Amino acid sequence: MKTKTFFSLVSLFLCFSFSSFGQNSKKVDSLITIYRELPDDTLKVKFMNGVFRYYSSNLSPEFKEYAKQQYELAKKLNFKKGIGQGLFNYGNYFYHREESDSAKFYYSRALKVFKDMDYAKGVDFARSLLARTARYYDDYDTALDVVSDNIDYFKKVKDTKNIASSYYDEASLHFKHSNYKLALEKNLKALRLFEQIKDTSYHAPLYFNLSNIELYSDNYEKALEYKLKNLRYLNKKNKRPFASSYNGLGNIYLKLKDYKKADSLYNIGYTLATEIKWTYLQKLILGNHCESYLDRNDYVNALKKAETYIEIEKNNPNDIESSRGLQLMGSVLANLNRLEEAKTYLDKALPLAKKENYRPRTISIYETLTNVNAKLNHYKEAYEDHVILTTMQDSIYNEKKSEQIEKMRATFDTEKKEQQIAQQETEISLLEEKEKTSRLQKIALGSGLGLSALALGFGFYGFRQKTKRNKLEKEKVEAELEFKKKELTTHALQLAKKNETLENLKQKANELKSSEVHNGYQQLITAINFDLQDDNNWENFSRYFEEVHKDFNSNVAKKYSDITPNELRLMALLKMNLSSKEIANILNISSNGIKKARQRLRKKMHLSTTESLESAVLSI
Helix, strand or coil: CHHHHHHHHHHHHHHCCHHHHCCCHHHHHHHHHHHHHCCCCHHHHHHHHHHHHHHHHHCCCHHHHHHHHHHHHHHHHCCHHHHHHHHHHHHHHHHHCCCHHHHHHHHHHHHHHHHHCCCHHHHHHHHHHHHHHHHHCCCHHHHHHHHHHHHHHHHHCCCHHHHHHHHHHHHHHHHHCCCHHHHHHHHHHHHHHHHHCCCCCCHHHHHHHHHHHHHHCCCHHHHHHHHHHHHHCCCCCCHHHHHHHHHHHHHHHHHCCCHHHHHHHHHHHHHHHHHCCCHHHHHHHHHHHHHHHHHCCCHHHHHHHHHHHHHHHHHCCCCCCCCHHHHHHHHHHHHCCCHHHHHHHHHHHHHHHHHHCCHHHHHHHHHHHHHHHHHCCCHHHHHHHHHHHHHHHHHHHHHHHHHHHHHHHHHHHHHHHHHHHHHHHHHHHHHHHHHHHHHHHHHCCCCCHHHHHHHHHHHHHHHHHHHHHHHHHHHHHHHHHHHHHHHHHHHHHHHHHHHHHHHHHHHHHHHHHCCCCCHHHHHHHHHHHHHHCCHHHHHHHHHHHHHHCCCHHHHHHHHCCCCCHHHHHHHHHHHCCCCHHHHHHHHCCCHHHHHHHHHHHHHHCCCCCCCCHHHHHHCC
């Protein structure tokens, strides 16, 4: 009887939502006591899922140990669902620690287990978390493929909630890669879908994202509006999202130059992050607070924040943003004129920032290094840093310029359509006038027959002259177009030949480097790398291409809104009927890389296996 009552209590615990335990450690301790008294059976494996809800939000080290126990017990019992849940919880542990490779590994294994046993709910969870992990990938296109695959899957099974959450994941990816237009579009799409099914479970993170998008788009009042909506939907029992939102509010008030409010909000957020042992957010807030002090030239307080950041980073390294603390410390020390110390930190930060592929931070480091090296009389290094800095700034400027040109082109197209409508209205009026004139002409037809014949003769002569002029004009335009096509093809082939030659030179230099004094060879290799990645050649190519294939880029953008700049380049080269080898040389990637790029492009263009990619591109 006693055993029966005990198991009834356990079943009752399993029926309730464990989220109600919130942050009450006494209740969690009670759950763990019950867990330890349970016999080693499937009920014990299931029971642990509730305890994980507490530990996952607090990032406690016990989480990993309990996940291990759950997995090993399930494996011993050959309990497939429990094995999948154990692997999934392992993935959660690494996900919350921002260790994306390990999280991806365990989520993928869990997904396979759930698929094999046809457990739909498990498949949905594993897919969703794999997509969420994708935001930490360096490769933008690969990460988008993961999310796109999820959207296709959830559309097939008609799961609106997971379709919406997948758009949220896609928006987060676009935001990470500074594509704010697409981030805004996908966030709003997700929000509309959640509102359709009357589900507010994602409103807090969606408004959080929308606030950040507006913040980075310099719309600070709108960012504040969304952030306050975000706070309204947060779970009061979970400190984690509150800590993150207070950091976000601090960022907004910093942009509004309300430093007093920013300081207060950063301090509240940092205290909450410390309480729940969320070291990633602790460092994030310290970094933002440090930058706020740099913004007002308060280098003493900025140094305190940077030092605390470095101290936490020692025991809690983060591969995703390992350069930030070093960069901040370098900037603060440079402003305090402690130049040698500043250079040490900046030299350590630079390769890490490049590895993270975060250009704004890399540019900031080069900017500070240029000044530090100049003050230390390291003029050669200062010059080299300045050259790289200018190249990177020009690259970003050109990208922004391209965006502005696209907006101007869209405006021009709209105005052109309006002019066409006005012209059509004018032509209608003229036709009506002609109709009136025609009626008058019929009345006077008999008396004016001779004059009409004469007018017809002049009209025929005029028509012949106009046809002749049109023919000459057409031939002239065709000749110009043919010349531009040849110019474009020549430029493309020059690009291919240049890249092929530089790649051969680079390989030869690397061979010589291993047996010779290699300083000079390394400089040669560095110079070649810069030339291989030179965007000026692409800018010239794009100009020639747009002259020949007018509106191609804008038509692609309208038809396929999620096409990336690299994919647009590939489409342009396909439009020119170039071979895969020529395209590979121009884009400076391998044949295998071209194959993968073509596959990604086919998927985004929704082409079946029987449809030709070249034909689809040529038809645009």
